[in-house]
Amino acid sequence: xxxxxxxxxxxxxxxxxxxxxxxxxxxxxxxxxxxxxxxxxxxxxxxxxxxxxxxxxxxxxxxxxxxxxxxxxxxxxxxxxxxxxxxxxxxxxxxxxxxxxxxxxxxxxxxxxxxxxxxxxxxxxxxxxxxxxxxxxxxxxxxxxxxxxxxxxxxxxxxxxxxxxxxxxxxxxxxxxxxxxxxxxxxxxxxxxxxxxxxxxxxxxxxxxxxxxxxxxxxxxxxxxxxxxxxxxxxxxxxxxxxxxxxxxxxxxxxxxxxxxxxxxxxxxxxxxxxxxxxxxxxxxxxxxxxxxxxxxxxxxxxxxxxxxxxxxxxxxxx
Amino acid sequence: xxxxxxxxxxxxxxxxxxxxxxxxxxxxxxxxxxxxxxxxxxxxxxxxxxxxxxxxxxxxxxxxxxxxxxxxxxxxxxxxxxxxxxxxxxxxxxxxxxxxxxxxxxxxxxxxxxxxxxxxxxxxxxxxxxxxxxxxxxxxxxxxxxxxxxxxxxxxxxxxxxxxxxxxxxxxxxxxxxxxxxxxxxxxxxxxxxxxxxxxxxxxxxxxxxxxxxxxxxxxxxxxxxxxxxxxxxxxxxxxxxxxxxxxxxxxxxxxxxxxxxxxxxxxxxxxxxxxxxxxxxxxxxxxxxxxxxxxxxxxxxxxxxxxxxxxxxxxxxx
Numbered sequence: 001x002x003x004x005x006x007x008x009x010x011x012x013x014x015x016x017x018x019x020x021x022x023x024x025x026x027x028x029x030x031x032x033x034x035x036x037x038x039x040x041x042x043x044x045x046x047x048x049x050x051x052x053x054x055x056x057x058x059x060x061x062x063x064x065x066x067x068x069x070x071x072x073x074x075x076x077x078x079x080x081x082x083x084x085x086x087x088x089x090x091x092x093x094x095x096x097x098x099x100x101x102x103x104x105x106x107x108x109x110x111x112x113x114x115x116x117x118x119x120x121x122x123x124x125x126x127x128x129x130x131x132x133x134x135x136x137x138x139x140x141x142x143x144x145x146x147x148x149x150x151x152x153x154x155x156x157x158x159x160x161x162x163x164x165x166x167x168x169x170x171x172x173x174x175x176x177x178x179x180x181x182x183x184x185x186x187x188x189x190x191x192x193x194x195x196x197x198x199x200x201x202x203x204x205x206x207x208x209x210x211x212x213x214x215x216x217x218x219x220x221x222x223x224x225x226x227x228x229x230x231x232x233x234x235x236x237x238x239x240x241x242x243x244x245x246x247x248x249x250x251x252x253x254x255x256x257x258x259x260x261x262x263x264x265x266x267x268x269x270x271x272x273x274x275x276x277x278x279x280x281x282x283x284x285x286x287x288x289x290x291x292x293x294x295x296x297x298x299x300x301x302x303x304x305x306x307x308x309x310x311x312x313x314x315x316x317x318x319x
Numbered sequence: 320x321x322x323x324x325x326x327x328x329x330x331x332x333x334x335x336x337x338x339x340x341x342x343x344x345x346x347x348x349x350x351x352x353x354x355x356x357x358x359x360x361x362x363x364x365x366x367x368x369x370x371x372x373x374x375x376x377x378x379x380x381x382x383x384x385x386x387x388x389x390x391x392x393x394x395x396x397x398x399x400x401x402x403x404x405x406x407x408x409x410x411x412x413x414x415x416x417x418x419x420x421x422x423x424x425x426x427x428x429x430x431x432x433x434x435x436x437x438x439x440x441x442x443x444x445x446x447x448x449x450x451x452x453x454x455x456x457x458x459x460x461x462x463x464x465x466x467x468x469x470x471x472x473x474x475x476x477x478x479x480x481x482x483x484x485x486x487x488x489x490x491x492x493x494x495x496x497x498x499x500x501x502x503x504x505x506x507x508x509x510x511x512x513x514x515x516x517x518x519x520x521x522x523x524x525x526x527x528x529x530x531x532x533x534x535x536x537x538x539x540x541x542x543x544x545x546x547x548x549x550x551x552x553x554x555x556x557x558x559x560x561x562x563x564x565x566x567x568x569x570x571x572x573x574x575x576x577x578x579x580x581x582x583x584x585x586x587x588x589x590x591x592x593x594x595x596x597x598x599x600x601x602x603x604x605x606x607x608x609x610x611x612x613x614x615x616x617x618x619x620x621x622x623x624x625x626x627x628x629x630x631x632x633x634x635x636x637x638x
Contacts, residue, residue, distance in 0.1 A: 098456050102481065103432040109425035110434070113418070118596040119438065125588040127580035127597045135602040137417050161480040162421065261446035269444040277437040278446045283454040 002042045003028045004063065006299075007035050009048025010070065016292040023296065024303055045302070047295050055080040058087075066302060068295050072096065073203055074313050082315050089313035090298055094150030095290050096282035100201075100229050100255075101154045103281035107253040108197060111225060112136040116275070138162040144169070144195035146185075146211075147202045147230070148176040155199065167191045192219040197227065204231040212236065217243035225251040229281050232258040241271045255281035321361045322347045323382065325618075326354050328367025329389065335611040342615065343622055364621070366614050374399040377406075385621060387614050391415065392522055393632050401634050408632035409617055413469030414609050415601035419520075419548050419574075420473040422600035426572040427516060430544060431455040435594070457481040463488070463510050465527075466520035466549070467495040474518065486510045511538040516546065523550040531555065536562035544570040548600050551575040560590045574600035 156178035173184035251273035475497035492503035
């Protein structure tokens with residue numbers, strides 16, 4: 001009888017494939033393009049996913065038991081697949097937590113310490129101390145994070161070393177370690193008014209589409225800054241440009257935009273006090289190594305008792 | 320008989336002066352320009368210093384017992400005054416630790432997360448993901464700090480949250496909390512070769528003048544970066560420009576330069592992969608409040624037992 005297959009949608013390093021084969025001697029570890037139509041029947045585990053696949057894939061792989069995605073979002077998987085109670089699903093949530101949080105603090109610290117002004121002055125060969133008295137420290141600033149998952153927790157951890165206060169918004173307002181206070185989104189107004197920094201980390205849902213609009217920016221303090229490392233569609237970009245131009249908020253950082261790549265003619269490029277990175281905040285050095293690490297950790301437990309060590313997806317919670 | 324005087328070289332907020340008067344009811348708290356020539360005789364404590372004063376000031380203030388400087392460096396005080404064993408001297412060392420360390424990490428994180436490239440692309444309205452694969456995280460990078468005082472310790476503390484390794488160089492290689500390893504300066508070569516980031520925090524002495532020269536940059540890794548928040552005279556600027564132009568090191572951040580303000584014609588302004596801030600890394604928001612805090616803490620102990628709680632200067636150690 002054919003060995004069950006661990007199918008890698010994208011290849012891994014040889015040493016990592018060998019390690020998987022050692023861990024699971026009763027399985028065949030194969031790159032997906034090496035799996036014939038006939039072999040699909042033997043696929044039990046997939047690392048990776050093709051966003052064009054729909055529920056019919058389950059008919060072709062009737063023995064599929066576990067899908068380990070290589071990204072954080074699960075919505076690219078067809079809803080009927082996500083609903084299945086015969087399948088284990090897991091994400092790479094958290095794998096980008098270090099890189100995104102470091103990108104976010106690169107912006108926060110550069111903003112408070114006057115680097116954007118200094119870079120402009122440097123281009124003009126100008127030693128300009130005029131803004132010296134405006135420089136701030138991060139200490140005691142209030143950080144309000146939409147989302148309290150792995151990335152947000154990592155940001156809260158970094159914020160603590162800078163002695164900041166960290167508030168979180170999540171679906172039901174449940175307490176989360178490292179957060180000084182958490183509220184549900186319908187209770188967020190008073191925290192928005194208090195925040196020095198607002199960060200969006202949320203996936204796109206009906207609740208988060210167009211969440212950051214003129215009304216939201218009006219609630220924010222005039223010296224507060226806004227950061228989006230979630231999804232572009234959560235921000236009404238015209239309203240953000242207005243808020244920056246009218247100094248309703250002091251600055252912003254967007255790593256994601258509604259249309260990507262952001263077209264050359266977009267007015268965002270020239271908006272005042274806005275920094276844009278090209279959806280790169282989450283770029284992970286040695287990404288395949290990190291993917292292997294999470295997968296190997298889950299595989300070890302899966303082989304032991306059929307469960308997963310981390311990042312298991314739950315349809316009813318949608319994360 | 321006249322009350323002894325606490326003389327403030329620069330004024331403090333009224334509420335802070337009132338607080339000092341409450342703490343020390345047997346003293347007069349006066350701003351220095353209110354102190355007449357005749358009253359100098361009664362001055363026992365000075366907060367602040369005039370860099371033009373020499374040892375003759377001691378003759379005018381024969382009852383002076385304690386000088387609390389408002390800056391970190393003590394060398395502006397005449398050596399004969401610093402040598403006196405009848406005087407207590409104390410600095411504001413550490414007061415800039417938060418701001419400087421946040422400026423340093425603004426640069427480190429912005430460098431690793433590709434913000435300097437992104438800012439150039441933004442000026443060209445260009446969504447450029449070409450450098451995506453070059454982005455790095457701070458994690459596991461090796462930080463080598465010249466100096467292990469209050470500022471360096473704060474940087475080590477921040478580095479820990481990013482899971483970095485921290486080495487220190489000090490006069491005798493003594494162990495210091497938060498540092499993974501410390502060596503004396505004559506033992507530093509192997510650490511320089513290993514470092515991803517070199518930071519200078521040192522005051523100017525014979526040992527630190529011109530320390531960072533072609534020979535030093537040659538020891539550094541090609542993908543390492545150099546940061547100077549100490550004194551400009553510690554860096555041979557022509558050698559730094561050469562090292563950057565010849566890609567012997569990957570980048571640098573200077574907050575201090577040999578000549579300040581840095582003249583418009585300096586070649587530093589245009590050196591590749593160099594960021595310059597105008598000696599602003601240590602700018603402290605609410606600076607006078609911070610000065611008051613350190614002084615009040617020392618005054619409390621001085622009144623109790625004649626000693627100081629923190630930052631006491633020791634001539635033989637020169638810090």
